[in-house]
Amino acid sequence: MILCRQVANSAFGRRLCVLLIAAAWLAGCSSDPNQKKLRFVSSGAKYFSEHKYQEAIIQFRGAVQIDPKFAAAHYQLAQAYLAAGNPAAAFREFYQTVDLDPANLDAKLNLAKLLIDNRQIREGQMIAQAVIKVDPGNASGHAILGQTFMLMHDFPNALAELRKAMELDPKRVEGYAAVGAVYLAQGKSDDAEAAYR
Numbered sequence: 001m002i003l004c005r006q007v008a009n010s011a012f013g014r015r016l017c018v019l020l021i022a023a024a025w026l027a028g029c030s031s032d033p034n035q036k037k038l039r040f041v042s043s044g045a046k047y048f049s050e051h052k053y054q055e056a057i058i059q060f061r062g063a064v065q066i067d068p069k070f071a072a073a074h075y076q077l078a079q080a081y082l083a084a085g086n087p088a089a090a091f092r093e094f095y096q097t098v099d100l101d102p103a104n105l106d107a108k109l110n111l112a113k114l115l116i117d118n119r120q121i122r123e124g125q126m127i128a129q130a131v132i133k134v135d136p137g138n139a140s141g142h143a144i145l146g147q148t149f150m151l152m153h154d155f156p157n158a159l160a161e162l163r164k165a166m167e168l169d170p171k172r173v174e175g176y177a178a179v180g181a182v183y184l185a186q187g188k189s190d191d192a193e194a195a196y197r
Contacts, residue, residue, distance in 0.1 A: 033066050034067075037062075037067050037073065040060065040063035040073070041059070041060065041063045043059040044059030044060040044063065044077075044080065045076065047059060048080055053083045053084035056076075056080040057077065057080045057081060057084060060073050060077035063077075070100075071096075071100035071101035075097040078090045078094040081093060087117065090110070090114065091115075094110045094114065105134065105141070106140075108127050108130070109128065109138075109140050111127060112125075112127035112144050116151070124144065125145060125148035128141050128142075128145040128148060132145060139164075139172060142161045142162070142164040142165035142168065145161045146162035146164075146165060146182075150162075150182050158182050162182065
């Protein structure tokens with residue numbers, strides 16, 4: 001800045017000062033951890049949208065290395081792991097997301113699905129119930145809860161939850177298929193066929 005004061009009297013000097021200040025500002029931005037983590041997340045999101053999941057994972061991991069408490073980066077990392085076919089790593093990251101951001105209901109539901117896939121049905125059920133308690137209109141929460149009831153052979157409650165999910169989101173094709181599966185499990189093939197139609 002002393003150099004700026006010395007050369008600022010000429011037009012060239014003023015331009016040189018502006019360039020020096022801009023360069024110093026850019027250098028400061030590139031070393032700012034918040035800016036770095038946001039660039040990692042932005043780059044990761046771009047790779048994810050292009051279905052380049054391994055590249056996205058690298059970028060999101062860069063963000064959480066800079067800021068281990070960055071819940072949004074953990075969440076996106078979890079989604080990238082899931083898309084890449086690594087449910088164990090996705091589970092860890094969804095768990096971390098929920099720990100850092102308990103209001104992230106989508107992360108909770110993903111966690112519930114992974115628990116159910118791992119035959120931890122009661123744990124998944126408890127999470128789905130907690131989500132519905134906070135957001136009674138959450139179609140995914142009702143669908144997951146219905147799935148847990150079905151796996152526990154509690155068919156009346158399974159049907160009630162799956163129908164609620166379908167009522168909340170009528171375009172959700174999986175809901176009709178799940179209702180059909182419940183009817184089939186009960187030996188009601190005519191009802192199952194109607195649901196599949």
